[in-house]
Amino acid sequence: MEIRELRYFVTIVEQSTFTAAAAKLHISQPSLSATIKKLENKVGLSLLDRSARDIRLTKEGSILYYEARKLLNHFEHVLDEMERLKKDGPLDISIGLIESAKFWLPKVLCEFKKQYPNIHVKIFDLLSSHEVINSFNNYKIHLAITNQFIDNSEIKSIPIYEERLVALIPESHNLTNKEYLTIHELETEAFIVCREGFQTREDILNTFRKAGIKPNLQFEIERFETACSLVENGLGITVVPENYVKNAPRYHFQIKQIQKPNNISRTVYLTMNKNRYLPPIVLTFIKLIKEQFPNTDIYEQ
Structure with missing residues (x-):
């Protein structure tokens, strides 16, 4: 296989039609079709389902596209690096x-x-x-x-390194007079947590599961900044890395450690x-x- 053949193949997949791909590559459509057919003959596999009106990948074609895209990214990265070195x-x-x-x-x-x-x-x-x-x-x-x-x-x-997770509660909350909190004290509170796909969410929910309780999830967020803002406005409680808030210049909530054995870290x-x-x-x-x-x-x- 040649880099040119892989680039043509990836362009067809990403442009969805031979016509659009040929125009992007500045070559004729027959030349593009011949190159892809040659590529299929080289690998001994059918890469495109030509029975459909729109271009569809075969299972083998999907695998080649994924690997070819990575290879082209790497190839372009090397070219860019060489240009950088040349120009200093x-x-x-x-x-x-x-x-x-x-x-x-x-x-x-x-x-x-x-x-x-x-x-x-x-x-x-x-x-x-x-x-x-x-x-x-x-x-x-x-x-x-x-x-x-x-x-x-x-x-x-x-x-x-390891970092401890701590609870943030509104300044007017009835738990503010406590030095430490337990995970059970958070069970019924309106809870703010990262959305699915974030490891911090899993770390927090696993701690609740180990304690045999389920949090009252009210808000799902992506950034701790958003969670802090919601807590400051009295909309709930959240758990964030201590390193994120301990050096914050100003905030309007209270930071509480979660007492062992249900302390949380990541x-x-x-x-x-x-x-x-x-x-x-x-x-x-x-x-x-x-x-x-x-x-x-x-x-x-």
Whole structure:
């Protein structure tokens, strides 16, 4: 197979018709049809269902499309990297991030900028495992800091620290006079939780399940910022990482630890693509994370 053949095949799938694909590729439709037929002969499989009016992939075609899309992304990434090296342009690093990492990431970035004053840093909010995997597959990020263990053969997930989850309650709530809360005291309260697909949601709901109770779910959100705003307005109680709120400059709610044995915590991971080349600047950034969390054996995982 040739890169050109795979690019033609992917373009047909994404444009839905031979006519539109040929126009996008600036070639004739007969030439495009001949190339795809040649590709099918090479692999010995039918890739397109030609009996339908619109282009449909066969099962084998779907597999090839998924793998070809990843290969083309990688190929384009290599070309871009070579162009960058040729032009000696500014260095860059792209990082996916969860909200609670804000308490330590600026320290790492300050040291990083000392070593690479002209570095261009891109930071993306990645709140679900689906977003993390897609960002790696599309070469959007070099690294991700996430609270989810990514169960994927191409991605390495390295635990770097544990962080406690705490309850946030409105200032006028009847539980404000308590030093600690128990999970049972949260059972009947209007509860604010992350939507499905977020690991924090699973960590919280698993704690309720272990206690044999079910929370009164009233709101589902994506960002802790939204949850905090709802709590401040007296709309319910939520549970968030302590690191997210303990350094907040001002807020109008109370922070309560959840008492053992039902305390809640989560693991934060450094994740990277095992099969992707990581430039020296990325390795330097990993080293700085190692120095921030010296008890983590990043290089021995």
